[in-house]
Amino acid sequence: NDNKTILDNRSKFILCHSSSGFKHSLKEVLADPLLQNRLADTKAAKEMKALQDFQRMLMQDPSRAFYGRRHIERAIEAQAIETLLISDRLFRYKDVSIRKKYIEIVDQVRRLGGDVRIFSSLHVSGERK
Template sequence: EECVRRDDRPLIENKGKFVLCKASSGHKHALEEIFGDARIMSQLQDTKVAREVRVLAKFMRMLDTDPHRAFYGFSHVEKAQEHAAIDSLLVTDSLFRSDDLGTRKKYVRLVEETREGGGNVYIFSSLHVSGQQLNQVSGVAAILRYPLPEIEEIQINDDDFVFDSDDDQSQDDADAQLRGDLEGMGF
């Protein structure tokens, strides 16, 4: 009503895009609470964030229920792409902002090849909770069209994982943190 009185056209035109919801706090982790509410998700079902949350949840479920169709880490995902098996590619935006040009190029190539092969690509914001969760499992993951059990035998390289450059962690500490994070997510 206030926007009508002030004749605020942008607000009036986008009124249907606003959703009022309640959260226990104003911190980022409260977004998980909001996106866990089925009533809110039904209103947001066509938004980019909602699609990303759904596909990440599907990936996490698939790791448990059908592990030969869910892989993470560049080596595994790249091998799946070589078989044209990727249905959904999940990548965090931080991989495209890497200081290393070679790293940026390999992820751009992976995205382009996935799209050319008919796969869906989801680029997650590393500022969003879902992007942070994806970063905990290397920053890149894939849901495959069909099982590829032979991919499991590929050795994962340390280069497959994204570590925050701000942290003064040793590799052992980073590995321990990753294991703890995976356990915290139920793996």
């Protein structure tokens, strides 16, 4: 039965190269341009692109790239957030007041017309710090 499910979905599998079989190699695989073309419409690919754009901005124009709650709150006050990248892990915080704070941050960015990308902590892009 398990094999039937795999065989029925084999058209969804993509063969690609990795330097190792360890989890950290997923970053290498997902950065491969050939794979990115095939995965262009997936949420994971959009997350990876948003993260790459942020890292590029951090290197090329660091005055426009902020991270950390206090910096983000100041950027919201200045209505200066184009895209907010945030981990879904922050919405599962044990402290309810902290969870509510992050929900409010997301709501404020959306109200101001900003784009919000919520990264899955289960995906390699959501693990980056």
